[in-house]
Amino acid sequence: MSRLDDAWAYVDDRLDLERDRGFFGKAFPAEDSFLLGEVALFCFVVLALTGVFLGMFFEPSTSKVTYEGSVAQFQGQDMPEAFVSVLNITYDVPYGMFIRRLHHWAAHLFVASIGLHMLRVFFTGAYRNPREPNWVVGTGLAVLAMGAAYTGYALPFDEFASTATGIGYNLSNSIPVVGGLVGKVVFGGEFPSSATIPRLYFLHVLVIPVLITGLIVVHMAILLRQKHTERARDGNVETERGVVDADDDDTIVGLPAFPNQAAVSAVVFFLTLATLSLLAGFLPVHNVAAYGPNNPAGTPELIMPDWFLMWVYGFLKILPQWMAFTVPGTGVHVSTEFVGGIVLPTAVIGAVALWPFVDRHEEPTHFTADPLDRPWQTAVGVAAVVFVMVASIAGMNNLLADALGTSTGVVNPVLLVGIVVAPVVGGLLTYRVLRDRAGSARGSEVVADE
Template structure:
């Protein structure tokens, strides 16, 4: 089709043969092309090559979930009343009939019980939101552990990180809208967090809630954020994120014929357009099935928000769980009065820890870039084992996050495994502090062990499992050489040397240089270099030499 358009470009005076060859499609394409010159864009995008690997589709899942969220969210805005005006429920759900509640809660119940398809759409919206953020998280882990954030993609990592934070904000504001008991409790925790900040806390809280908590403004304000400001930002950043993917080209794993200068895979048109289009419906289908069969956020059980009751098992949605868990892990007695102010270190410490964790995620590419001093572009992905220190840092981060996350469900673990809740908390506290170190060392050793194994395979081949007896009576296991394609995968990586500490042009060694040298040493002290050509040849020579020595009796 593109070629037809090009021909039309070449002979603008002779449209007749075009119409004859392509009929209506060609004529329509021609019409559009004459008025928009879009063929350049189609040519550029349609020929865009994407490599094939299942983990490259995680970002797509996030994008498709977001589309589902926008579609269902628009439907919900037609019926939701973002108002805290008091009203009396008179809908179909018997145990709430006659209960006073805000019209936000009332309209959410109306959507759930009295609007055709309303509950399904609500549940699709909520399940899609959970999947959206989960997919973003997994996508970030994939990018991190394969080193896809390296130059030139550092800024796109930051954009992705912002999307992750925005998605959490979207999730939290949405969770708070129905003004039910559960979300009200969640808001109260946020209110407490804010008020725990020294000096400014109370002012910020009153500003946010328009007076004393809970007030009558918060649902309306969150609604504006939830459906206007945050989605606009998310859409803008997604667009930017995708533009960068196109500009940078997609990364690929090492393999035969794959270099830093090419991308091997399939073009968008027709392969990926079809695949991705189909995949959208598959993701939509999975979400719709979940929503059709599994209850999510049954606000009718929670009832309207009232500041006095708090239900057992009150938790935020999973993506805020790590913050809730951080609060639960702080031992008692960390607040004191000083200078006529209460200093709530039980709140300040977790808040600082959470911000530090998020900050570390945001700046990691720049830190690693600075440590390696590598200014080259990288389009070939690392296998996680080939960057042991990075992988170990990632594993430590995941372990820390997981500890906070688990702490948020401490009460559920206690009841379901018949444990004491204090015991659970103490174990998770130890896990949060010691776990990251343990994870770091274990992961690093495992990575290095795997690299050694690869090294061995490259030099001496696979253990084939075939045991052979030699004429002399000796038993040996035959090693098969690794095939060419596999060899690419194992061989195509590079190792960095630790930076040597040398005086700069002025003959000085600054503190920054010292730190960098120390970091570099930490990163690259333990390393397994890929075998050199000589080693490989020697290894194979040895292999064939052995074969000859073993003689014909082998085969």
């Protein structure tokens, strides 16, 4: 008997785990790409733990206080308390710089792993009947994750972050009719007001994390209820609980949740933590000392959102002004900010959420599909990825123009055409290649039958 078996026998003896085999014996397919969801989950745990540490030293206030910390250039200056507290965390609180960087990198990995997890679910068709509800819950989680990162970005109240936050305020203000109210609720009124940082802090440390936790619980409950998907089998599989037919997709074959999958998950957790620690140890983050405190009179030369919001920034940068209009007879003005920053992103997120109802399946499917066998769905996925990539490049139009030795006036029309044409071309090419591939596979079957 191995040590693991001994440990199981001991715990089972005390807690009668076998009785709850339904959960502890739940099968987890041994697929590496299925671990991306777990990476997201563990990043969230790291974010919560490091966030608690940072919360003990951060001051959500823009009142001026005199800086007395160890950064020489700011000694004796009166600066916003939020900025001063982040300087203190970074340079004076023991382990503060490391924990702040850990929090930062965990936020990036959180969003990145969610994005990759979503792509895995999309391209393997794991959103199909009966998993549509979990796809919708997942879309909500993706939006909340970006919201958490955005509200956190603003908190140091340095010149760089507060300028980007000001753009968010202008966007919410651009919403026809209710814009002023939204600006008041989310940003505490005219940006930057003394209420902005407390309001964003409240959203960042309470409202959004509670919503994320709630949705993760729902996401996991649905997952446990519906079981995982599994890759189609090559033949019948012999398991400890009997032989499972190759085409029996009601029965999932995999590692039992406890102890095997629990051990795999522990490894994933520590690998995630190790990766984040390495990043935090070697790569600096958002250098508040270099940016300086918010300066209402100036605008920094380079303003940029985080990479995962760059696509929204891209819409804002390349949409031509003529798209703005006033609704006849109402006096309601629809600005390009509103179209690019609110309407288009909402349409993209709405399209993502509704996708499983476009690619509808009447019958439940528990096997994942090979993306190469789904020409039109994979083509749509490729088109969507290309669309987001071109939009993100558009968000960096000034850097692109500099690199090409030209002006944004020249690159913007090209990007505007590119954002429409490149996804269509990418999608059609993918469809063509996959359809031909399916055709030639059918052809070789015919030959084999002769």
